[in-house]
Amino acid sequence: MGDLALEFCGEWFDPAQAEDGFDVGREGDLAIDDNPYLHRRFLRLTQEDGIWWLANVGSLISATVCDAGGGVQSWLPPGHRLPIVFPTTSIVFTAGPTTYELTAQLTDAPYHEVRSEDPDTGATTIGAISFTTSQKQLIVVLAEPMLRREGTGLSEIPSSADAARRLGWATTRFNRKLDNVCEKLDRIGVKGLRGGPGLLATNRRARLVEYAVASRLVTPADLPLLDLKDDA
Known part of the structure; x- marks a missing residue:
């Protein structure tokens, strides 16, 4: 190698x-x-x-x-x-x-990435899971510091209250949607998102950001979603 x-x-x-x-x-x-x-x-x-x-x-x-x-x-x-x-x-x-x-x-890696383009259906799908626009907004707002950063480095993950304020949501709405997003990803086998003893909300948000950024579930191209307003 x-x-x-x-x-x-x-x-x-x-x-x-x-x-x-x-x-x-x-x-x-x-x-x-x-x-x-x-x-x-x-x-x-x-x-x-x-x-x-x-x-x-x-x-x-x-x-x-x-x-x-x-x-x-x-x-x-x-x-x-x-x-x-x-x-x-x-x-x-x-x-x-x-x-x-x-x-x-x-260099001389034994495997190479295979990329494919999926049609734009208006919802983001990973595996058998689809995300609504507001759920995607939640993921983007948590990952925003990483998405706006150029290259590698370190970023601060916003608190639930700060992220909710950024979207113009009530914190209760934000937390409810965070529960929904984490539950969806947990069902397809993404580890580290389930609540329980010893798993703090900060850890869950961090794990969601790690997964979303690394898997390209969200990219800098999704940042305009933060300017959308919805009624859900």
Whole structure:
């Protein structure tokens, strides 16, 4: 397999230079932020028998890993690893209120993205799930900081109250639609969106943003939806 390069905030790193694995976290080979919610060492890139592996060496945070086209996505929980096999791989994760995105580029990758264009039906469909305009607005408003940012880096996820205010909605309406969106995605197997003990609302919003951005469920082209007003 080919050479791997990792990019964050416009700066490129060569994981092959690290003899015992390339660590990403609050400390390590790529110290991305002094965020106290971020593990000192969260992700580790290693090469074994010509294959590059991405491992989650943290204990609490998961990462969303996706190909450039958004068609293949994996959730990487603590203690697990997966191979880097696409020319461009997006790595998204959240620590506290901040969401981070890194890009890995692999030369001579064994797999390539297959992209297809779906007809515009007026509703966004992923798998067997369709989203109404207002549900799509909810996803876009939460992801807005990431969608407006150029390239990789870090973004703050708005609170439910701030997101509702941005849309001109009552917070109760926003939370109800957030429940509906998360329930729809949970039904098709998207992990980390179900409520319950130990799963705070902040974590659910963060996971929704990670999934939506990495899978290209929302893109910068959807930002004009924030200016629409509806009666639902």
